Each structure stands twice: as C-alpha cells, then as structure tokens.
Amino acid sequence: MRKNDLIAEIYATAIRGAMGFWGDYPAIVPMAPSGMDATAPHLTWDDRPMEPGEATFFEIAGAHRRYQCPQSRTLFLGEVPEKYLNAEAAVLDAIEAGLEQAKPGNQAQDIANAFNATLNKAGFEKDSRCGYAIGISYPPDWGERTISFRRGDTTVLEPGMTFHFMPALWLDDGGLEITEPILITEDGHECFCTTERKMWIKA
Template identity: 30%
Template sequence: MTGPAFDDGELAGRVARSCALLKAEGLDGLLISVPESIYWLTGLDHWGFFAAHVLVLNADGEMALVCRAMEGITVANQVRNARFYGHADHEELSDHVLRAMADLGLKGGRVGIEKRSLFLTPRHAERIMQGEADWSEGSGLIDDLRLVKSPVEMAYTRKAARAADLGTLAAIEAVRDGASDYEVAAEYHRAAILAESEYPGFGPFFRPTSRLGEEHTTWRGDVFRTGDAVFMETCGAYRKYQAPMGRLVYVGAAPEGVERSVELAVDGMKAICAALKPGAAAGDAYAAWREVAAGAGLADYNRHHCGYLVGIGFPPSWTGGSMVTSLFPGSERKLEVGMVFHAHSWFTNTDVVDYFISNTVMLTETGAEVLTDQTPETLIVKG
C-alpha cells in the first residue's frame, strides 16, 4: 500500500472522539506531542519525530501541527486536516506553538499538555507553559482512545502479525551450532520485510542464554553453540501497527525437564487468552497466568505483568507511547473489543528449565484471538 494509511472519514471520526473527550474533561484544547497520537489523528508517518512535534487541537476539531520547517514537504504530502507551523532550527518551538494556540482561539483557555511525553523536553514544556492559558495535565487522554482499534487498524495488525510469524520462522531456521546472532537477525529481517513489515518500534531482540536476563539487548556478534538457548523477541509492523511475539529456541539439544516448562508456558498462554474477555479486568489475565504458575509448585514466582497493550508504535518502543499499559496484578482497566496485547507466558530463572512464549493477541467479540499462530509454541530444537 502506497497511499494514505487512513481515509478522511477514519481521521474525522478520531478527531470527533477526541473533541468529545476534551469537552467531557472541561478542556478547550490539548497539546499533543506523543508521535503515535499525532499519527493517529493526522496520518503523519516519518522519522522526524526525533525532534519535538506538537499538534494543537481545539474542542471544535481544528488542528495545527508545529514542527521543524524542513518537514514541510512531508507534512504537505501526508497531512490533510491540520495547519502547518514550521520553525527554523534557530527558532523556539514554543513561540510557534503559542502562535498556533492563539490562531485556534486557545489563548487564555483551559488547555491540556502531555507532561508524560518522551518527546516534549522540559525546556519546551516550560516555555510553552509561560503562555497565557489555564494549563492542565493532559497525559494519556488520546493514548486511551487509541487502545481500541477500528476495523482498519485490526486489519493492519493482522498483516503485521503475519510478517512477525514469517520472520520468526526464518530466524528459527537460521539457528544452528556455530551460527552467529548476525545471521539469525539478518534472516529475520529479510523474511519479515519481504512479508511487508516496516521497521518495528524497537528490537527485534536476539541473544544467547548468557544474556537471557538482559531485557532489552539484542544481537552483537555472539555465536551460538550446542546447548545454548536462543532468545527471540520479534515484531512485525504494518502502517506502524505493531505485532510482537517471542520464542526460546534450543541449539542442538534441550536440557532434561524442559518438557514440563514448555507445558507450563503453553498452559499459561491459554489461561491468559481465556481471561481476556470483553468487560473483564486486565488484572484477571495476570491472575489466570499466576494460577498456572502456582499450580505447578511455583508459589513464589511473580512477574511485573503477563503482557501489555500494543498498537501504533514509533521508535524507541513498540508499546505505543511513553508508558506501558500492562496486564499487571490487580489492574482494573476494563477490556474492550479491539484491544491488542503482547501476551507473555514466561518461566525463566525459576525452579524449572527456562522456557517462554509470547504472542500478539487481539480481543474480538468472541474472545481472544492469537494472531501470531504460525510459529510453534511447543519445544523447538534446531541445529
């Protein structure tokens, strides 16, 4: 697909929902700097988000996009529903934001600002908030709207999941005694990209047993040997919709007792998916997974969560913004049809042999649907 990711009707519906939320919150406007939310509202898709962008939205649905002037051609080609305010690199972003606010009738109004955004530096925020407005915390407002996917977003997620599966299968085939993580990563990228994947929000992650506990490190030249376990946490992306998944692959031979761990991981994934129901609480999924662990004698084994919501993702993360919205113990967040999760069933650094699986799971009217279903969850030994 080379045209716009979203048609005018899709974007207009999102803007209308955002305006309704502003009015419910008593806000005249909102300054949006999370790249995923700017994309969701305007369709702006580029790597220029490394420099601060601010989308000014008023409660009537008018929008202005403030960013570097050099992005003007990209904005003109991609954005159809917001005025462009470009600043030179020697100019202050804040001056242009305040001018856009005035033009949209927000001077002196009650305006939200996303204080949790990774992409709005304290300098920018402080200078903007010197402007004339009744400032309010606006973090998470648009992020929450993005959690429930429309039919087109669900279709994009399915394409991303297919690419993740095909890439992961290719990476598994590259595992053997003497293979390097460069080879495995290269095969993943080749297959995933040919399956129409874009760059993911971060990763993918490939590492050996010796670095299993390093949550966010990836390939660096390690060579796999018989008896190693290769950690794979991968992700496909289509139109910026992320589909992460993970598998643990043993090289040459698997340790004694691993079958029990595999059974635990599979049972845990089934329990998570069974608990992901419309109207249920997010914490129910963790409780279901935890019950599997406790039933296997791992009464003291706990994790910070058993998954998190995903959707649009720009670097540096596939979690979809500045925060992780997770399936953590006791979470009361209501689950809704259209939510998408990276569900984890991990049993590592426990009294049983290491094993884990993770999948992209979509919540539908009939319950949880595993989208990354082409890669085996059962024991994988290669090489």
C-alpha cells in the first residue's frame, strides 16, 4: 500500500469520529516519515510503501471543535536493530520518570529534567523540549506556544492544564516517537489515550 493511501484512510477515520463524536480537521496534517526521512521532525508522507528494515513514526491528532489531542507511535517493519530496542527502553523509562513529575505545584521544567536525567543515564540525549501545551488550535500548529517541557520553563503546573508529552528521539538512520497527551489533575496526571506505550513491530 502506498503511504498516501494509508494516510487517506487515517484522515477518513479521524474525520468520521468515534464514540459518537465527529472529527474536526487537525491543526497539523498527519506526519508519517520513514527511514532516513524520520531523522527529522515534521515531515509528512509520499507515495512509496513502507519498507522492511525501516521505522515509521505516525504523529497524528484527534480533533473535535478545535480541541487537539496529538499522539505518536513508531512502527518498525522486520527485524529491529539493537539500537532501536535500546532507544525504546530508554525512552519508556524516561517517560515514566517525567510522568512522575506531572502533578500540580511542580514546574514544567521538572518533567524535562527528570526525563533528560533518565535518558542520559541510558546513553541518549535530547536537546530539544520534550513537551508543550495543547488545547484549542488552528493550522499551522496544534501546540499553544505557551508552556514547554524544557529546562528553564518555571511555569507552575495546575489542574486542568493539558500537554503533549513528546519525547521523540531522532537517530542517525531513523526516528523513534512514543508520546502521550496528558491532563494535569488535582493529584497528578491522566493520559488521554489508551494506545499501548511501545514501539510496534511487524515482521
């Protein structure tokens, strides 16, 4: 299947909606780069099929009445190189560390600091932010361009705030994205999506 045909199916499903809610148009088109294209963020799709030995990350958003809920997962076709498995393990541990700091009274940078410290212990680095505020958005961006999970952002987290915890890694021959949209609650946080948190592998 050509990737553009796959994206057409994703778009159609999103617009049809789910659980009785119709789908609005997302503020960013689906992003689905494969292989070397996945070494950088914000690339979309082309007409070639996904190939064995390549990672493809799908970063897409559900939208309703302009509220945006983005999430990303990575699909690897074929035998997975050890460095991708190591990256997955490091990212999953770092996500848990970051989420432990996602609670009222903490600062946005607390999530980034916990995430980065755990990631660095595993031998990986991420120089860019690992999350940002989401809510009502229009093209060209589903981020609110206010709060970021990065060192130096001292914004205090409050109940009702929503974020895309976006700890992506871009490797030398591909990318790995496993992300979570979250809500800050009265006593911690809630993940909006129930998609299993892992790199998906298809032989």
